[in-house]
Amino acid sequence: MERQPFASAANVSERLAQPPALAISTVIFALRPSAASGRPTLWLPLVRRIREPFRGMWALPGGPLTQADSLLDAAARNLRDTTGLAPSYLEQLYAFGGLHRSPSQRVVSIVYWAMVQPTEAEMAQESENVKWFRADGLETLAFDHNHIVDYALWRLRNKMAYGSIAYHLLGEKFTLAQVREVYEAVLDRTVDPANFRRQLKQTPHIEATEEYLQGGKHRPPRLYRYTGTMAEDSPVP
């Protein structure tokens, strides 16, 4: 906040010079079928940089923080402007403020992470400068963005373990097997279907509908609905 009665207030203000730039970026996760196996895997959209530094390289969607928007609003706007996506989940990830993140000027990036539903993700326009990539095994990105994505993945896996995150990657109605597939895709290990189902069913905010998913090859599974909210786990304004 504004300056405080420091012992060394003088020193501090000397160093002020011009303040660091403030930017908002977003790591956007969505489920897409793997090209090889067809099973759902984690993808994220990146944008190609059209100017220096790192011109031509892929980077997280982002832009400067605008005066009129709160941080969350700025992230949401960012997401919409870049990819046309409306997130089902959007939360602050971390503020990155290392001295040499950008070669030109000092930039502090407040990074959000988002999850979008598969239907949304399909509609998202790709273009010359906006493309989806698999979250694992990314090429080298601009700035410290590989590092940021790694951290986002770590948080995602963490929050998945005990938290109601997975649902935000699915549509409004889903089968319990689909939830399990999300877990398996993100945590990258198989999960016992029987036990997983039991755990889910004694979890709050999971409501059984009277509908069944038709069109499969086998017995039609029941559809469920998530009744929780976005801010379930992080009581931040």
Next chain:
Amino acid sequence: MERQPFASAANVSERLAQPPALAISTVIFALRPSAASGRPTLWLPLVRRIREPFRGMWALPGGPLTQADSLLDAAARNLRDTTGLAPSYLEQLYAFGGLHRSPSQRVVSIVYWAMVQPTEAEMAQESENVKWFRADGLETLAFDHNHIVDYALWRLRNKMAYGSIAYHLLGEKFTLAQVREVYEAVLDRTVDPANFRRQLKQTPHIEATEEYLQGGKHRPPRLYRYTGTMAEDSPVP
């Protein structure tokens, strides 16, 4: 990060005007004996504002982000300059960027939270403008600082439940009962000594020393040492 190839890049740059100010603040926790019961309770140091806005009110220690410091460094400097404290734990809490946090200008605060050991906390100079307060039942603070403290407390309790946080509030050597007291103070409930001790002992990074705490009224308890690091639970640079 720098501007991206938006559909609406033009709109965005129009809104740029002057960028929001960037500040660093810190919520500093330490254990101090309660005035009433003598049992350890959570305290934090606040500084009195000597200028508008909120002149005369108490606020979190903080200041502008200086060009030469990373976010973590800035928080550490902040802490040292304000209270003379060296933290045993320092981690990013959250970035607060609501539009009306400060009545004058738009301020984005990146808030860190710290824990200092009791010996440190005792030495900390109090003064007319720096004073320790009990973390519960704080009076109304400047800006949105009550809200920030509440969030820090929530995170602290959360992380305490499964994480190696409590040790950072204690000195280098401590008894298991002291750790339990920290849990009881922070979580505000009693904990079974026998079970708690067992849980701790099968936790990593807790090492028994050959020393015993002398001078108590009863059987001298064994002293333990924490061998973990600060960044144990949050893999952030």
Next chain:
DNA sequence: TCAAAAGTGTTGATATTACACCCATGG
């Protein structure tokens, strides 16, 4: 009627809880 996923039941292992009990020390 067969293959395969949906969904249920059962069992042994492991973790958690409550609480009885012994140990060591200062007074």
Next chain:
DNA sequence: CCATGGGTGTAATATCAACACTTTTGA
């Protein structure tokens, strides 16, 4: 020798993981 907190043992309970088994559908 006794009051008190340090420290250990143990039985009841809840939770978890593995896997056999039944159900329901499309082909």
